[in-house]
Amino acid sequence: MEFIIFLSKLDKEILDLLTKANYIVEENKVECLLNKNIKGLHNFEENKIIICTENAKKKTNYRNLKQQQNKNNFKTEQAIRKALRHEATHAIQKCNNNKTVGDIKKLESKLHQSKKKALAFSTSNFSGTYAKELEAYVLEDKPKKVKNLIKKYCL
Numbered sequence: 064m065e066f067i068i069f070l071s072k073l074d075k076e077i078l079d080l081l082t083k084a085n086y087i088v089e090e091n092k093v094e095c096l097l098n099k100n101i102k103g104l105h106n107f108e109e110n111k112i113i114i115c116t117e118n119a120k121k122k123t124n125y126r127n128l129k130q131q132q133n134k135n136n137f138k139t140e141q142a143i144r145k146a147l148r149h150e151a152t153h154a155i156q157k158c159n160n161n162k163t164v165g166d167i168k169k170l171e172s173k174l175h176q177s178k179k180k181a182l183a184f185s186t187s188n189f190s191g192t193y194a195k196e197l198e199a200y201v202l203e204d205k206p207k208k209v210k211n212l213i214k215k216y217c218l
Contacts, residue, residue, distance in 0.1 A: 064090045066116040069136075069143040073206045077151055080210060084217035086154055087111045088147075100184070103146035105153035107161075112150040119143050145203040152199040152209060153191070158217040163198045170201045 070078065081088055087110060094104055095115035102119040105112055119125075123138035156163055163170075174182070178200045185196040202209050 064088070064114075066090050066114045066119075066143050066147075069116075069140045070147065071144060071206070073210065074144050074147055077147060077206065077210050077213065080213040080218065081112065081151055081154060084154065084158070084213060085110055088114065090114050091117050102142055103150045105150045105157075107153075107157055110154075110157075112147070112154065114143060114146055114150075116143060119146060144206070148206055148209045149199045149203040151213060152202045153195065155209070155212045155216050156195050156198070158213075163194050164212060164216065165198050165201075167194045167197060170197050173201050175204075 067075070067078070078088060089111060090113065092113045094113055095101065095118050099118050099121070101115055102122070103112065103114050119142040120139055123136070123142050125136055125139045174197060182193075182196055182200055185191055185200075186193050191199070202212075
């Protein structure tokens with residue numbers, strides 16, 4: 064799985080914890096081809112997370128480092144790390160009887176302005192509720208919290 068090369072040590076720990084919680088993590092499946100705007104998705108029925116590495120690379124103008132020594136792929140790393148954490152948050156919610164784990168009013172105040180458009184996209188195009196998507200967008204920037212919540216709710 065190519066996306067692993069973009070993960071930090073902490074994100075690799077999140078991936079390991081998801082596996083221990085009986086989640087299957089896959090990459091670049093047909094769902095990614097059907098919607099080029101998504102970087103990841105969570106399949107509730109099958110306990111499966113799909114990371115859309117190719118979509119993330121396209122959206123972040125990924126450059127093969129062997130071809131261009133001066134290119135930094137920081138945006139691609141960030142996109143894939145956030146996608147994993149976002150989908151891991153949905154796994155945490157499933158482990159919590161399909162409910163959010165945080166106080167939604169507090170989370171609303173923490174949502175960065177730049178993510179409001181993404182939140183609207185997610186709630187209008189996918190089955191996630193406003194509260195669940197809000198929590199996932201806030202927690203995708205908090206890897207330590209995601210790691211601890213997986214341990215608390217899923218293991």
